[in-house]
Amino acid sequence: MAEVKDETREFMKTESGRRLTQIMTDDYLNLHQKAAEGAFVVWVAIIVPVELFYGFDNVVFAAPESHAALSAAKGVGMLQCEKAEHNGYSMDICSYARIDIGTAMSGGKDSPTFGLPRPHLLVSDNNNCSLLAKWFDIYHREWGVPHFILDVPFCYEMQKETDLKYIVAQFRDLIRTVETLSGQKFNIDRAKEAMRNSSAAAKHYKRFIDCAVNRPSGITAFDSFVQMAPLLTSRGRPEVIEHFKKLADETEERIKNGQFPVPNEKYRLLWDSIAPWHQLRKMSSRLAALDANIIAASYTSCVGSIEGSYEFVQEYMDGDPLVLLARIQNFSVCPYGLELRFNAMSWAAHHYGIDGFVFASNRSCKVYSVMQMDIQKRITEELGIPSTMIDVDHADVRKYNEENAFLRIEALLESIDTGRIHVKI
Numbered sequence: 008m009a010e011v012k013d014e015t016r017e018f019m020k021t022e023s024g025r026r027l028t029q030i031m032t033d034d035y036l037n038l039h040q041k042a043a044e045g046a047f048v049v050w051v052a053i054i055v056p057v058e059l060f061y062g063f064d065n066v067v068f069a070a071p072e073s074h075a076a077l078s079a080a081k082g083v084g085m086l087q088c089e090k091a092e093h094n095g096y097s098m099d100i101c102s103y104a105r106i107d108i109g110t111a112m113s114g115g116k117d118s119p120t121f122g123l124p125r126p127h128l129l130v131s132d133n134n135n136c137s138l139l140a141k142w143f144d145i146y147h148r149e150w151g152v153p154h155f156i157l158d159v160p161f162c163y164e165m166q167k168e169t170d171l172k173y174i175v176a177q178f179r180d181l182i183r184t185v186e187t188l189s190g191q192k193f194n195i196d197r198a199k200e201a202m203r204n205s206s207a208a209a210k211h212y213k214r215f216i217d218c219a220v221n222r223p224s225g226i227t228a229f230d231s232f233v234q235m236a237p238l239l240t241s242r243g244r245p246e247v248i249e250h251f252k253k254l255a256d257e258t259e260e261r262i263k264n265g266q267f268p269v270p271n272e273k274y275r276l277l278w279d280s281i282a283p284w285h286q287l288r289k290m291s292s293r294l295a296a297l298d299a300n301i302i303a304a305s306y307t308s309c310v311g312s313i314e315g316s317y318e319f320v321q322e323y324m325d326g327d328p329l330v331l332l333a334r335i336q337n338f339s340v341c342p343y344g345l346e347l348r349f350n351a352m353s354w355a356a357h358h359y360g361i362d363g364f365v366f367a368s369n370r371s372c373k374v375y376s377v378m379q380m381d382i383q384k385r386i387t388e389e390l391g392i393p394s395t396m397i398d399v400d401h402a403d404v405r406k407y408n409e410e411n412a413f414l415r416i417e418a419l420l421e422s423i424d425t426g427r428i429h430v431k432i
């Protein structure tokens with residue numbers, strides 16, 4: 008068997024890394040245990056409003072995308088992809104889907120979490136991509152599990168009131184569906200509590216990723232890639248608030264003490280794509296050796312932010328949680344047009360003081376990559392910020408070439424230097 012490289016190892020050595028490991032371990036153990044004891048299990052796409060499931064006595068949820076990301080970071084992504092490919096699934100399909108299909112087909116074998124417990128309901132959406140609905144449909148066909156698809160209208164401008172109402176109506180349908188299938192009654196107050204927990208956790212997470220505003224940056228985007236996991240799999244739980252509060256406090260404290268991940272930071276870069284899960288350690292250390300830091304990423308604001316910015320939506324206090332949950336369905340990355348994505352990138356360029364952009368053209372995630380050349384052109388022409396485009400796949404290492412990628416990244420650093428010389432002249 009090929010050597011398994013755990014790309015998260017370095018990131019887990021810190022106090023917050025150890026706490027994160029504990030949260031994730033407890034979460035997956037809890038999921039398996041509750042499922043074995045008879046809980047109603049829902050598999051969700053990551054943007055599905057999981058806070059609603061806390062409104063039921065005994066409903067648990069799992070996010071196959073997050074499990075696939077974890078598998079890739081733990082070095083078993085390719086192995087699981089190959090299992091799906093041997094069963095006829097094309098290499099061109101998103102690697103998250105292939106990892107998940109490979110894991111499910113082998114009964115959780117080789118998975119860092121022993122796979123996921125079989126679902127009673129699948130809930131996907133079309134706000135990141137239509138592939139997700141097709142992917143979940145495989146289990147609908149193979150296992151006969153009901154599949155609920157949330158239809159989120161694509162937006163070219165700020166979300167319309169009619170679209171918001173349309174999404175809220177579907178959330179109500181989803182609640183009724185879970186009530187019917189699980190035989191449990193929905194309690195809105197418990198969902199509100201989960202919503203308050205998610206919202207408070209997001210506030211501290213934002214404080215953490217904003218440590219990138221400092222010069223030198225207090226974090227790398229690779230830290231935030233790893234740390235965002237509970238936001239996807241465990242949001243709604245009170246422990247997650249505590250974790251992100253401590254994480255933000257510890258990071259701010261390190262900044263005060265003059266401790267930085269790239270102390271001689273010369274280049275502040277922004278990453279546009281999903282994390283390269285199989286390269287976290289390698290890419291961050293190779294960049295640090297060049298005094299370069301990818302300090303921020305469009306991906307790390309993919310839950311809870313609003314269109315046209317990477318800012319998180321206002322804190323939830325009270326009122327109908329379904330409305331706020333609908334408001335964040337058109338999140339900052341995929342499901343909207345060029346203008347909004349460009350606005351979000353420009354906002355980030357100014358907010359973080361970005362010297363250069365790394366557009367990671369992702370072989371799996373066409374929806375994320377399709378507009379990148381147009382955005383790159385506008386970043387160059389309207390913001391005058393240099394950029395490069397590299398080829399990656401977020402979870403399939405076979406579609407990434409480190410030397411080619413670094414050839415382009417090093418050329419980007421040179422063009423940043425050239426620009427600085429011109430400004431001085």
Ligand code: SF4
Nearest residue numbers: 101103135136371372
């Ligand atoms: S194609 Fe992109 S948006 Fe769709 S499931 Fe894969 S990573 Fe997610």
